[in-house]
Amino acid sequence: MTNPILEVRNLSTHFFTDDGEVKAVRGVSFDVAPGETLGIVGESGCGKSVTAMSVLGLVQRPGKVVGGEIMFKGRDLLKVTREELRNIRGRDIAMIFQDPLSSLNPVLRVGYQIDEAMYAHDKIASGDVERRGIDLLKQVRVSDAERRINDFPHQFSGGMRQRAMIAMGLSNKPDLLIADEPTTALDVTVQAQILELLRDLNEQTGAAIILITHNLGVVAGLCKRVLVMYAGEIVEEGTVEQIFESPQHPYTWSLLRSVPRIDANRGHRLLSIEGLPPDLIDLPQGCKFNPRCPFRVERCFKESPPIEQVAPAQHAACWVTMARAYAEMGAGTITDTSPGAASGIHPAGRSRPPTEVAAAIAEPIGD
């Protein structure tokens, strides 16, 4: 295997707010190989965007990277000077944001903004900039690029704006492209076009892509490898086939069961994950998923599970893992996904099953 271009080791990013220290990312480690397509999935607030921002050194106060290493081409991005980091941003690592409308400056022409990304790194002679801008727009399949390059962002459609953003990202031929929810603000047909574009560009330019999304379908369409994040930690990692066909972490499993599938049996019920993600200021002891996990055992409340290999190239952080849950708890047949439903574990003094809570609320007060 070739050396990874990006190695993240034990990255922790916390936000020091008035309410307390929000531990948004805790001990995240992963690698990105050259030309690889890696997906990072998880629900809102699980730390996937913060991880990406940390890599680029864009975490703003009150947030701060409190530990870890981010090795990019042999250099730790957490130790380089501000100027070196600025040089890496946009040139070696580019980023695409969620909302293409708000990511383009409304008062500047699109062409100017594409040129600007090139000028920031002096990689190109000024005479070539305009031609290269048009080439880039053509590369991201904006029709009539010669004319469109002089348009303002509001004259572009949503999909075209995201194409323009991708053109900006590609302008300096980066080794790594981080796409933070690149399709969330777009409608489904445009989503598919953008994903196809990213896939083609990955093949043509050889730039590695980190795709951050909460949309499992998007991951399946583009990525070869997937990281699943929950409450600021990586809970599972594997190839896209492994994650979709034999997820080992109950969170991944629940997530997949909550997505409608076109190949599912009729009558197959969509299950939701009960409860809410934990408070990142006051995290539960042990496994962070234990308040919501149908398969939790006593150990889950005491010790945090380390991320361990569960299959070739697949890792999961779980004391139970789905292989055991299927064998011992009949995970394939459960319809009640309430916390502890499959294992029957409801620790005393901790969260009560929702039925009891409902009964307590229904009880008349006094007489």
Add this chain to the structure above:
Amino acid sequence: MASVATPILEEYAGGTIARAQVGLWRDGFRRLRRNRLALAALVYLTALLLIAVVAVFWTPYNPATILPNTLTYLGPSAAHPLGTDDLGRDLLSRMMQGAQISLIVGVGTSAIVLTVGVVVGLIAGYFRGWIDNVISVFINIFYGIPGILVAIILYLVLGRGLGNIMIAISATAWMDMARLVRGQAFSIREREYIEAARASGARSGKILFGHILPNSLGPIIVQATFVIPIAILTEAFLSYLGLGIPSPLASWGSIASEGYAALPLEPYMMLWPAVALSVTLLAFNFLGDGLRDAFDPRQRR
């Protein structure tokens, strides 16, 4: 509905279906043109500017020369359309020079305020932290002191002169501009395109002047327009008190002051500068209002 659909298709085949591209500036000026008051103000101010420019090369008489064989406090006549002043100087010539002084002071002060206020405001709003605290505390302290007092004291310290009067007025006037720009920078720096620019490796200077400044240009222009009448009024006030432009240079304020003594006998000498000042101040305010309506979409009716 075929009859409706057909012409659109024809037009599309012709090449253009979209409305003509309209930029921020043209859109703003189009809206400004519809505002009659602002348009009238613009016409008046252009005429005033023309007079001031003409005054550089030619005035009917030398505004500083005490004309021989001429009566003082003369009313309007063919030889002296606006009359003569207390020393027998031609009032039209002096009023023209006054227009020059007023515009120089107004625009010059506005330029100083613009430069200082924008730079300080951008830095405070973008970098936040201690630098913002220092600037904000400084501005808040000066907010408690009347600007005219600061201007008078500073002007006396600096000494008389056209440049010094602009500096003295700017000394407090830049603070409003800095506050406005700071607020703009504060909100714009949180926009995603600023983050995107940072992610693409743009330098801080580029983000400040290339992204934040163009996005707050509307309010800045409006504020700069409002600084002009304030500066003109302050200069006239200082000159009226005898603190302003050194004689024999004529300012509308000093003409009015000299005319005050003869007000019951000969009102013209007081009337001309008073009217000129009022109309000019009104014109700048109308123009400022018009620009605000034109460039601030939130206030659009």
